Amino acid sequence: MNSTLEKPPRRKYPRISAGDSQARRVAAVILDVLSGARSVKQAAEALEVSDARYYALEARAIDGLVTGCAPRTKGPRRSPEREIAKLRTEIERLKRECERRQALLRTAQRAMGLTAPAPVKPGRRGRRRPVKRALVASEVLRSEPPAAAPVVEHQS
Structure with a gap:
């Protein structure tokens, strides 16, 4: 009588869909170490990395775990x-x-009886006045003949 409303059997393992095979392998080894099934030395050998690199991978994994456990914001997500x-x-x-x-x-x-200010028409600007310093420098350059570079003879 209840056969049409039966639920599918529950899985005995967690559903993990993300990650490539290498990432899943590293995650499995890290979980083995954290559960006590392997030592750090064994895990590093299994992953073919140094102990220091294993600890770095473990820290990244734990950081990801903590980030994944953080509560998500409610409502629609902000997109750019x-x-x-x-x-x-x-x-x-x-x-x-x-x-x-x-x-x-x-x-x-x-x-109030005020007139609107007349719009400024973009026209030609007046001729630019020469700068005093530039005029002085120009006069100096015109009056002095170019100095000849001293000739140095090499003895060989």
Whole structure:
């Protein structure tokens, strides 16, 4: 009577899907050492690394374990694309608000009888005045003839 609602049998081992064969092998050896099934020396020989390298691998593995056990944040994850879209909409909102306030300012100025300042036309700038130092240096260069380099004769 309960045959259609039967659950599949439970696994007797944990479900581990990540990592390549080398990473899984290193993880298994580290777990053996941490459980006491192997010594550090045996683990280093099995992995064909030095004891110091084994300890470095173990530290990385424990760091990953602790990071994996940290609570995850609730809600949707932040992605850079979503953040960019949010910032763009904020920019558009602020632009519209700026234009609105500029229009309000112009309306208030007209109501008070003020005239809007004339827009500055981008035109040619006036001729640049020469710099005094540059003129002095230019005069010095023009007045002095170039000094001839001394000729040194080599005796052989």
